[in-house]
Amino acid sequence: MHRRQFLRNAAMASFASTFVSRGKAAPQADALIELLAEESPGVISPLLYGQFTEHIGGVIYDGVWVGERSKIRNYHGIRAELVDRLKEIQVPIIRWPGGCFADSYNWRDGVGPAAKRPRHTNFWEVDPDAQRLHEQGAQIFETNEFGTDEFARFCKLTGAEPYLAANVRSLPALEFDNWVEYCNSPAGSTSLAELRAEGGSRDPFNVRWWGVGNESWGCGGNFLPEDYASEFRRYATWIPSFGLDLQLVGSGPNDNDLDWTNRFFEQIFASPHPYSNPHFRGWSVHHYSARHEQALRFDDASWYQVLKECDQIEQIIEDQWAAMGRYDKEHSVRLVVDEYGPWYVEGTEVDPTHIFGQQVTVRDALATALTLDIFNRHPEKVCMGTNAQLVNNINALFLCHEEKFLATPNYYVFGMYAGHQGGKTLRANFSTPNIHYVYEGESASLWGMNGSASRKENVITVTAVNPDVHSPKLTRVKLRGANIQQASGTALFAADMHAHNTFEEPTNVQPSSLRTDLRGGEVTLTVPPGSVIKLQLTVK
Ligand code: AHR
Numbered sequence: 017m018h019r020r021q022f023l024r025n026a027a028m029a030s031f032a033s034t035f036v037s038r039g040k041a042a043p044q045a046d047a048l049i050e051l052l053a054e055e056s057p058g059v060i061s062p063l064l065y066g067q068f069t070e071h072i073g074g075v076i077y078d079g080v081w082v083g084e085r086s087k088i089r090n091y092h093g094i095r096a097e098l099v100d101r102l103k104e105i106q107v108p109i110i111r112w113p114g115g116c117f118a119d120s121y122n123w124r125d126g127v128g129p130a131a132k133r134p135r136h137t138n139f140w141e142v143d144p145d146a147q148r149l150h151e152q153g154a155q156i157f158e159t160n161e162f163g164t165d166e167f168a169r170f171c172k173l174t175g176a177e178p179y180l181a182a183n184v185r186s187l188p189a190l191e192f193d194n195w196v197e198y199c200n201s202p203a204g205s206t207s208l209a210e211l212r213a214e215g216g217s218r219d220p221f222n223v224r225w226w227g228v229g230n231e232s233w234g235c236g237g238n239f240l241p242e243d244y245a246s247e248f249r250r251y252a253t254w255i256p257s258f259g260l261d262l263q264l265v266g267s268g269p270n271d272n273d274l275d276w277t278n279r280f281f282e283q284i285f286a287s288p289h290p291y292s293n294p295h296f297r298g299w300s301v302h303h304y305s306a307r308h309e310q311a312l313r314f315d316d317a318s319w320y321q322v323l324k325e326c327d328q329i330e331q332i333i334e335d336q337w338a339a340m341g342r343y344d345k346e347h348s349v350r351l352v353v354d355e356y357g358p359w360y361v362e363g364t365e366v367d368p369t370h371i372f373g374q375q376v377t378v379r380d381a382l383a384t385a386l387t388l389d390i391f392n393r394h395p396e397k398v399c400m401g402t403n404a405q406l407v408n409n410i411n412a413l414f415l416c417h418e419e420k421f422l423a424t425p426n427y428y429v430f431g432m433y434a435g436h437q438g439g440k441t442l443r444a445n446f447s448t449p450n451i452h453y454v455y456e457g458e459s460a461s462l463w464g465m466n467g468s469a470s471r472k473e474n475v476i477t478v479t480a481v482n483p484d485v486h487s488p489k490l491t492r493v494k495l496r497g498a499n500i501q502q503a504s505g506t507a508l509f510a511a512d513m514h515a516h517n518t519f520e521e522p523t524n525v526q527p528s529s530l531r532t533d534l535r536g537g538e539v540t541l542t543v544p545p546g547s548v549i550k551l552q553l554t555v556k
Contacts, residue, residue: 046489047448047465047543049478053497053555055443058395060470062108062437064388065430066179066402067413068355070115071162072140073371074408077154078417080170081162088419093162094170097421098407098414102174105413105430106437109225111179111354111402112167114139116235118181118227123195126163127215133160139235145362145371155369164199165212168221178221179354179402182251184229184244184267185237189251192228199223200258225263225400227300227354228252232267233276241276245283249291257295265298265352265400272332277339285343298352298399301336303329304359304410305383311360311375312514316485317455319379319513319546322358323483324462326383329356330390337397351397355404357411358383366519367417370408377516378525378546380411381425381508385548386481388433392468395441403430415517422522425515428508432527432550435477439470444478448491451484465489465543471555478551482543485513493539493551502554503539505530509547 069075082088082095089096113121120139127133138158140146149155164180171178180199182192198208199221209220228251229236232244239247244267252264269276277299284291305325309318333351341347358380365373384403391398403426407414413427448464467480476498482489493503507530515525530549533540543549 045492045540047446047491049467049480049491049493050445050447051469051476051478051493051495052443053471053476053495056440056471057443058441060392060395060436060439060441061399062106063177063400064391064398065107065434065437066109066111066176066400067107067406068111068115068402068404069406070409071113071117071121071138071158072115072409073155074367074369074373074417075405076162078367078369079407079414081166083161091173092169093166094173095416095421098416099170099173101414101423101427102176105427106434107174107176108437109177109179109400109402110171110174110406111181111227114181114230115355116140116230118230119183119185119236121183122187123164123191123198126160127165127198127211130161133163135159140371143371148368149371153369155371165215165217168199168217177225178223179225179227179400180223181227181230184232184247184251192251193255196223196226196255200260201256202258220258222260224260225265227265227267229267231270231302233270233273236267241279242283245280248284252293252296255295262295263297264293264295265300265354266296266349268299268301268351269336271303272328272335274335274339277336281340281343296349299336299340299349300352300354301332302355303332303353304355304357304404307358307360309360310363311377311380312364312516314379314514317453319485320451320453320462320483321455321460322379323383323386324460326356326358326387327390327462329353329387330393333390333394333397350399352400353391353398354400354402356387356401357404359410366408366415366420372410373408373412373415374410375516376412376415376424376426377514378425378508378510379513381429381525381548382481382483382546384411384426385429385433385479386466388429388436389466389468389479389481392436392441392470420519422517422519424517425508425525428525428527429548432506432508432548433479435472435475435550435552436468436470436479439472439477442469442471442476444469446480448489465491474555476553476555478553480543480549482545482547482549485546488545489543491541491543493541495537495553495555498555499537500534500539500553501556503532503534504552505532505541506550507544507547509544513546
């Protein structure tokens with residue numbers, strides 16, 4: 017059965033009966049999912065489901081911040097619809113202010129009375145993409161209207177924890193201490209706490225997560241790993257904690273750069289003068305699938321290739337983890353994948369001021385889903401993930417401009433996967449033949465279905481991706497170690513593989529319920545072509 021035929025059947029809500037005829041034995045399945053209810057490598061940190069926001073293009077200005085006097089519905093200047101939607105998907109953590117912007121940012125510019133805040137040239141002014149921007153735009157000349165207080169407010173409104181990236185390239189270490197003091201010192205205790213109170217926040221923000229620079233091998237200073245290790249030691253030493261268990265994140269590799277990780281970890285853990293800091297808990301990794309084409313222009317081979325490139329994060333996680341463990345024997349430091357997603361060339365942004373803005377298709381939803389499944393499968397190695405970026409940027413959950421707003425297919429993936437947060441990962445095997453394709457003249461292959469499973473009390477959540485762009489998969493789900501009492505399914509897919517949401521058709525791609533058939537203790541379902549699915553199993 018091919019894509020179009022499948023969709024016709026689905027529209028008639030009759031596809032379940034096309035594979036299981038009553039009274040007869042079920043035909044042979046295309047795919048098998050086996051779950052082990054009692055085996056778990058660890059608990060899925062809710063923080064794996066985080067988001068990243070940077071002062072770049074339309075992310076903060078036009079995206080998050082519309083201003084208190086805006087006609088757009090807002091909570092003290094913050095776009096209300098964005099906040100409402102983030103609450104729905106239980107966003108656990110938000111990273112800010114960059115990205116590359118972070119290492120050119122002076123946090124002092126963004127505190128105190130808004131009218132007195134200075135204007136500076138934004139880091140991204142030098143980017144070729146910025147050439148098309150309005151000369152006076154906030155995207156070029158940073159107004160600092162949105163600073164630490166506004167970000168903390170955004171986090172509080174959404175229920176997310178803040179994760180701040182400190183400037184290592186262009187500010188002294190004392191400014192890092194001072195920023196921590198501004199955010200965390202008790203009410204009335206320090207001059208910076210008083211400054212915070214003048215801005216409307218008497219109580220501390222209690223920021224636990226701090227990045228020590230960003231991409232320090234590149235825009236964050238072009239350091240050698242040994243030099244960055246020295247800077248890290250200096251910046252991370254004796255930061256005031258105000259009773260919080262601070263979580264410091266080192267600036268880790270681009271993709272799978274093992275040389276960066278080995279040389280940094282050697283300096284920290286294995287030098288004749290090892291550095292021991294109980295707050296050093298995270299090592300960041302950035303992995304993009306960088307493309308030379310626009311987000312909406314692709315054929316079957318490119319569909320698969322993007323998914324395959326995003327899937328490389330699993331190898332990166334395993335390789336980096338192994339390298340880190342050679343020095344950090346107790347694995348006190350875990351991975352923080354704080355930038356990821358497919359990245360296309362310009363041309364599909366919803367407004368010219370949105371640097372790196374791009375459309376998000378159903379293919380990108382699959383890329384996001386398979387990434388989250390990988391995080392779920394490695395709960396002992398990955399403690400946080402933040403998608404790049406939340407709005408009007410690379411792998412966005414939302415696109416908006418002025419009063420127009422839409423949720424992309426990625427938003428629905430985060431909604432479908434929210435049930436994994438805090439669950440125990442279950443061992444799960446997905447068996448089905450690989451997909452073979454030819455990309456730029458070379459033979460390539462990708463798995464035919466993959467996913468993850470987790471358990472919270474008597475509910476098991478299974479999520480999976482069927483990357484096959486043409487064929488649905490008749491799938492059987494078996495559970496060992498418990499009995500399935502009830503099953504329900506949800507699927508995200510579309511008739512056209514380029515499908516995406518627009519301001520005119522904002523719900524073109526959204527999840528729908530998926531028929532499941534529970535009999536003999538097994539669940540059978542047809543997983544649509546090119547889809548993300550979620551199964552919820554109630555077990556005893
Ligand atoms: O997400 C866009 C940019 O990509 C970030 O600023 C930087 O960290 C990365 O190179």
